[in-house]
Amino acid sequence: xxxxxxxxxxxxxxxxxxxxxxxxxxxxxxxxxxxxxxxxxxxxxxxxxxxxxxxxxxxxxxxxxxxxxxxxxxxxxxxxxxxxxxxxxxxxxxxxxxxxxxxxxxxxxxxxxxxxxxxxxxxxxxxxxxxxxxxxxxxxxxxxxxxxxxxxxxxxxxxxxxxxxxxxxxxxxxxxxxxxxxxxxxxxxxxxxxxxxxxxxxxxxxxxxxxxxxxxxxxxxxxxxx
Numbered sequence: 201x202x203x204x205x206x207x208x209x210x211x212x213x214x215x216x217x218x219x220x221x222x223x224x225x226x227x228x229x230x231x232x233x234x235x236x237x238x239x240x241x242x243x244x245x246x247x248x249x250x251x252x253x254x255x256x257x258x259x260x261x262x263x264x265x266x267x268x269x270x271x272x273x274x275x276x277x278x279x280x281x282x283x284x285x286x287x288x289x290x291x292x293x294x295x296x297x298x299x300x301x302x303x304x305x306x307x308x309x310x311x312x313x314x315x316x317x318x319x320x321x322x323x324x325x326x327x328x329x330x331x332x333x334x335x336x337x338x339x340x341x342x343x344x345x346x347x348x349x350x351x352x353x354x355x356x357x358x359x360x361x362x363x364x365x366x367x368x369x370x371x372x373x374x375x376x377x378x379x380x381x382x383x384x385x386x387x388x389x390x391x392x393x394x395x396x397x398x399x400x401x402x403x404x405x406x407x408x409x410x411x412x413x414x415x416x417x418x419x420x421x422x423x424x425x426x
Contacts, residue, residue, distance in 0.1 A: 201218075201221070202218070202219070202220050202221065203221045204221060204223035204227050204229075205223050206224045206225055207223075207225045208227060208244075209222055209225060209227045209228070210228045210230075211228070211229045211230070212229075212230040212232075213232030213237050213251065214232045214233070215232055215233050215235060216234065216235040217235040217236045217237070218236075218237045219238045219240075220237060220238065220239050220240065221240045221242070222240065222241050222242060222248075224242055224243045224244055225243075225244045226244045226245045226246060226262075227241060227242075227244060227247070228246070228247045229246060229248045229249070230248075230249050230251075231249060231251030231255055231269055232251045233251060233252060234251065234252060234253055235251070235253055236253055236254045236255070236256070237250060237254075237256070238255075238256045239255060239256070239259075240259075240260065241262065241264055242260040242261075243260055243261050244260070244262045245262045245264060246259050246260070246262055246264045246265075247264070247265045248264065248265070248266050248267070249266075250267065250268045250269030250273055250288065251269050252269060252270040252271065253270060253271045254271035254272055254273060254290075255268050255269050255271060255273040256274050257273065257274070257275045257276070257277075258276045258277075259277055259279070259283065261281065261420075262279070263281050264277065264279075264281075264283045264284070265283070265284045265286075266283060266284065266285045266286065267286045267288065268286070268288045269288045270288055270289045271288075271289070272290040272291045272292060273287065273290060273292045273293070274292070274293050274294075275287070275292065275293070275294040275295065275296070275305070276295045277294065277295065277296050277297070277300060278295050278296055278297050278310070278313045278314075279297070279313050279315045279317075280297060280313035280318075280332075280333065280419070280421070281315075282297075282299050282300060282301065283297070284302075285300055285302040285303075285305065286302075286303055286304065287302070287303065287304040287305035287306070288304065291306045291307070292304070292306055292307070293305075293306070293307040294308050294309070295309045295311055296309070296310060297310070297317070298310050311334070312332060312334040312375055313333055314334045314336050314418075315418065315419035316331050316332070316333045316351075316398045316418060316419045316420070316421045317331070317332055317333065317421065318330065318396070318421045318423045319332075320423070321423055321424065322424045322425075322426060323389075323423065323424075323425060324389075324426060325382075325388035325389045326388055326389075327389065327425070328379055328380065328381060329379075329380040329394075329423050330377065330378070330379055330380070331351060331377070331378040331380065331396065331421060332375060332378075333375070333398065333418065333419065334373075334374075334376070335349070335371070335372055335373070335374045335375070335376050337372060337400050345402055345403065346401070346404075347400075347401070347402050348365050348366045348367070348400075348401055348403075349365065349366045349370075349376055349400055349401070349418065350363060350365045350366075350398070350399050350400075350401050350415075351363065351365070351378050351380075351397070351398050352396065352397050352399075353380065353383075353394055353395070353396045354394065354395045355389075355392070356391070356394070357390055357392065358390065359383075359386070359389070359392075359394075362383035362384065364378050364380070389425040390425065391425050391426060392424070393424050393425075394422060394424075395420070395421075396420065396422065396423075397417065397419075397420050398419055398420075398421075399415045399417055399418060400415065400416050401415045402414040
């Protein structure tokens with residue numbers, strides 16, 4: 201097993217089975233000369249290249265470049281961002297987003313990403329931006345605890361920040377959709393770049409000042425208003 205740390209790393213495998221984890225950052229992860237390799241990119245814009253034998257490749261969230269190499273490979277790249285996917289020799293299976301660029305993949309499946317994806321990536325001042333992702337957790341409101349997803353959006357300049365949340369029960373198989381409109385009493389978006397973060401939260405109910413709150417990140421996204 202080889203692990204990269206935070207930052208831009210280069211992780212390369214050797215002969216035999218290998219587990220290669222680039223960690224956070226823009227990493228280069230290279231499979232070995234022989235044996236099954238498991239290549240993991242995580243957050244960042246990564247380059248992952250499989251070895252000669254079978255490879256299992258998961259680039260994580262980011263705009264990644266993937267070359268699966270030889271053997272019957274499995275690629276899981278449905279992260280809501282545009283990836284470059286080059287399947288190699290062998291009968292390969294790829295789980296991707298419809299926006300991905302791919303070639304030479306024999307079996308292709310499309311699945312909604314568990315990471316938040318926004319459409320369109322660029323729009324006008326009156327645009328409705330839609331954020332979607334697949335829930336892999338339960339969400340409900342109860343007498344003691346609230347389980348929900350929260351989206352917080354930071355805008356440019358005076359547009360500041362705004363937050364949205366889900367309501368009601370959601371199953372792990374559900375698709376979460378947020379439709380984003382101008383906020384703060386504005387009729388139109390400010391021009392510039394908006395940065396968003398989706399978190400999964402568990403709150404005491406009712407949640408007043410000083411309540412215990414647990415949260416874990418789901419993923420980030422951004423869009424531009426022209």
